Amino acid sequence: MTLHCLRLNGxxxxxxIRVTIKVLSHPRYLALVRTVTVTVAEISGMPKSVREHVxxxxxxxxxxxxxxxYRGDSGKNIGIRYxxxxxxxxxxxxxxxxxxxxxxxxxxxxxxxxxxxxxxxFIRRAFDIVKFDARKKKGNRLHLVRQRKxxxxx
Numbered sequence: 106m107t108l109h110c111l112r113l114n115g116x117x118x119x120x121x122i123r124v125t126i127k128v129l130s131h132p133r134y135l136a137l138v139r140t141v142t143v144t145v146a147e148i149s150g151m152p153k154s155v156r157e158h159v160x161x162x163x164x165x166x167x168x169x170x171x172x173x174x175y176r177g178d179s180g181k182n183i184g185i186r187y188x189x190x191x192x193x194x195x196x197x198x199x200x201x202x203x204x205x206x207x208x209x210x211x212x213x214x215x216x217x218x219x220x221x222x223x224x225x226x227f228i229r230r231a232f233d234i235v236k237f238d239a240r241k242k243k244g245n246r247l248h249l250v251r252q253r254k255x256x257x258x259x
Contacts, residue, residue: 122148122189130171130200131179138167138185142196149189151251155231155258159194159251162231166198166247174202174245193233193252201244205237233259 124145128134142163146156167183175181184199228235234250252259 122187124187125184127182127184129179130175130181130183132168132171134183135164135167138183139164141185141187145187145189146194149194151194151258155251158227158231159196162228162249163196163198165227166196166249170198170200170202170245174200174205176203191253191256193250194258195251196232196249198247198249199241199244205245 122145124141126137126141128137139160142160143156146159151159163185167185170183171177171179181200181202184197186195186197186199188195188197228249231251232249233252234248236248238246238248
């Protein structure tokens with residue numbers, strides 16, 4: 106397994122936690138992404154039911170990087186940064202692949218029973234804010250934010 110970077114910084118004076126990992130764009134590394142996602146969410150105090158939705162959404166987003174941005178090339182990098190604060194849980198996913206066209210990204214019609222096409226629905230269900238950073242020139246940067254209000258997860 107190639108793990109380029111794993112850093113956990115608990116910033117006691119600010120109440121923030123930051124974790125950054127970089128993995129190769131091979132599906133076998135999605136297990137590591139899921140584990141780190143759940144661990145950081147657990148540290149943040151997120152309830153298990155919410156953690157499971159967040160884990161599935163981050164897994165789907167990274168699988169989409171592999172499938173669409175890198176077209177299955179397993180030798181590229183995916184950077185994932187987690188940040189927890191009193192405001193919420195933020196995940197930023199970076200790649201250097203083909204640019205996404207956010208206006209064209211849609212989940213499939215849920216009334217049609219068939220496999221696949223549900224990742225967008227999972228991501229939007231788990232996160233309050235889902236947006237691409239248009240300022241990134243090469244590749245994609247996806248910001249996912251799960252907010253909390255009055256110290257509680259929404």
